Amino acid sequence: MNKIILTAVGGNTDETVALVQEPTPTPGADEVLVAVEAAPVNNADLLFAAGWFGVYPQVPNAMGAEGVGRVIAVGAGVSSSLVGERVLVLPTFVQGTWADQVVVPVSTVVPVTGKADPLQLAMLPVNPATAYSLLHDYVDLRAGDWVGIDMANSAVGQYVIALAKKAGVNVLAVVRREETVPLVRELGATLVVVDGEDLGDRVAQALDGKQLRLLLEGVGGTEPLEQLARSVEAGGTVVAFSAATGQSPALPLADLIYRGVSLRSFFILNWIRTTPRAELERIYAELAELVEQNVINATVEATYPLAKHQEALAHAARTGRTGKILFVPAGTTR
Structure with missing residues (x-):
């Protein structure tokens, strides 16, 4: 053997x-x-x-x-x-x-x-079990709600998009490379934004007044979390499921304390x-x-x-x- x-x-x-x-x-x-x-x-x-x-x-x-x-x-x-x-x-x-x-x-x-x-x-x-838990265990999501995810073309991201689509939940997908946009759109993401300069402004513009009830964060560090957190509703939730940069995720003070956005985590084991x-x-x-x-x-x-x-x-x-x-x-x- x-x-x-x-x-x-x-x-x-x-x-x-x-x-x-x-x-x-x-x-x-x-x-x-x-x-x-x-x-x-x-x-x-x-x-x-x-x-x-x-x-x-x-x-x-x-x-x-x-x-x-x-x-x-x-x-x-x-x-x-x-x-x-x-x-x-x-x-x-x-x-x-x-x-x-x-x-x-x-x-x-x-x-x-x-x-x-x-x-x-x-x-x-x-990865599918991770996506399932991220969508079910932190926020009581309903059809029509908005979820954001960075690293959206990752395996976890692909499963999140598919499961959210099945449940009628909208997904704002953030990707790092322009060439991955068609894949993420084909999977069923409602909106796709490429990471980079003025990310927060471009996300807010794409959402057009809507806000995220849940943000799934896999990059780590302060970027792009600092930019994306601006579009999380007051009292909303950020869940860290990975740290591609090797850095701990950090929410801006104003979002964490003044707007009551919570930062939680997921580990499959x-x-x-x-x-x-x-x-x-x-x-x-x-x-x-x-x-x-x-x-x-x-x-x-x-x-x-x-x-x-x-x-x-x-x-x-x-x-x-x-x-x-x-x-x-x-x-x-x-």
Whole structure:
């Protein structure tokens, strides 16, 4: 069995990430053995390897946060009815999904429809779940309300736009590059604005008197948050879900204190830990059905076998990339 491990924290992944062969693992009590069908390369995986993520690696550390596959064996205490079922593997950053097969606690898998595209299902545990929580857990949004999001062409942004469109919620999308505007418009964003000079004025002009009930912030630092916060309604909410700049988000004092705009945050591992199991199963089942119906999806730029992991990681690290990179079994790449 092949799997990818992290051998050292930091440095170039050419030197710190390796493909190793191990005997096929056997599930213990309350565990399942999953044959992996697809596993994405997320920015969080690259940050994890660099030691810059919310979980610090314990090398040698199996790589790969999320994925999808079929249960092929179960340990004591697990119903044999799970064998043959397609399941999502939820992220723990302990059991890696960049592998032919992986043993995980049964508590970290969720059965899903076997009919949808496995590439799309493999990406459900992190980004779509993040988008779902951002739209449901902070503000009681109704059809006709306005939500703003920067990094709108990111995977999370794409899912936010699709889910908001389905709910009749308007989206003001902010992107960094002009060439991504058509993609975001096609996804269903109500308004699209390119980041840059006079961003706050251009956003206010585009909204034409309307205000944002919720702003989803993924850049970090003071820009563009300082500009976008001007269009958040008094008493509105900003939720930080990422920090592309590596800086903490900062709300202007006038918005924070005088206008009562609140700044909150989201972290997928905390959400998985604190959400009741029944609710997790309901949400992931709903998201899987939306994948099957082609309501939500993310662009896939390339797939790679595990043996080409260095090419895959280099591709995932490219600037200007427009789609996701995934590992799939050898012979099934596309």
